[in-house]
């Protein structure tokens with residue numbers, strides 16, 4: 001953009017602000033520097049001279065807050081993590097750089113990274129912040145903290161993997177040290193695994209992993225450093241233990257029961273179901289003519305996961321969008337999870353709130369992003385059409401007319417010049 005311009009004016013828009021309120025018709029949104037300066041109706045907009053501003057005419061389009069994905073793995077090249085681990089870290093870093101750009105270009109201006117090799121995601125975050133590469137605002141867990149034989153301790157004992165996805169720790173003292181080490185290298189939050197996984201050949205979901213004492217040690221130390229704790233937990237028992245230990249977000253929760261959902265609700269713990277990966281495996285199982293026993297397994301897991309999501313919604317657990325990008329869902333396909341939320345009982349508006357306001361609360365960044373409000377960071381997307389009529393349009397990146405991250409125009413299909421705040 002012409003540097004003489006004062007900022008960006010988006011006009012003639014249907015504006016969804018992320019709070020769940022009905023869209024505002026013919027709204028105008030003013031961005032000054034990296035912040036939302038005004039939303040129509042308001043004096044600053046009524047009195048401005050449009051020639052001073054980059055004007056985006058959003059007629060027939062919908063303005064939304066930049067979307068937030070609470071669960072990503074950038075740079076994952078294979079679902080088999082032992083295969084993933086054999087590529088060089090340097091190449092893996094480049095792949096992660098490509099992934100974050102894809103996520104941003106899909107309209108996701110914030111993403112939480114939930115476990116990667118070495119310090120890749122931390123360096124990618126820093127590279128984005130320094131302006132070296134394009135990507136969303138990242139909140140990074142770094143490597144998972146896992147116990148011996150836990151989900152992320154996936155090599156036999158005679159093979160060590162110093163840069164794998166997991167950091168192995170046993171007992172409260174080692175947990176505390178692992179948390180401090182992750183914070184030392186730059187983690188924004190701590191990720192632990194409280195259960196195995198339905199897809200893991202070596203650590204099934206019902207295998208006990210971290211003890212209550214270990215989880216409490218992690219949470220206490222993380223909180224002392226003002227870090228949140230996210231837990232991979234699939235079974236009801238692992239969710240109950242995690243909530244009692246004080247975690248902030250539960251990932252997956254495939255086999256919830258009413259008690260585990262009620263505990264989450266009472267403790268204000270956010271649930272990131274990642275239903276899209278389970279649903280896509282179920283769908284591909286149907287298509288690919290899997291052997292009967294495998295199809296029965298993916299069907300059972302999918303049915304239980306869908307029930308858990310329904311149960312959590314009925315009980316009033318706050319749920320946010322997380323795609324598990326890198327695991328079955330490629331980077332840039334993040335909006336698939338919103339469609340899956342709608343398919344599993346959410347209205348399109350509720351799915352959008354789960355990807356904006358609720359997601360920002362789950363990540364503890366709601367004072368700055370998540371909704372379109374005066375004074376917040378200007379993370380804005382404009383989509384051709386109305387996602388309330390068909391949520392699937394958010395998956396079509398060719399319909400994203402504008403992406404603004406923190407006041408900077410990342411994509412503008414209407415006016416080609418880039419705008420960087422002064």
Ligand SMILES: [Zn+2]
Nearest residue numbers: 071114324327
């Ligand atoms: Zn994950």
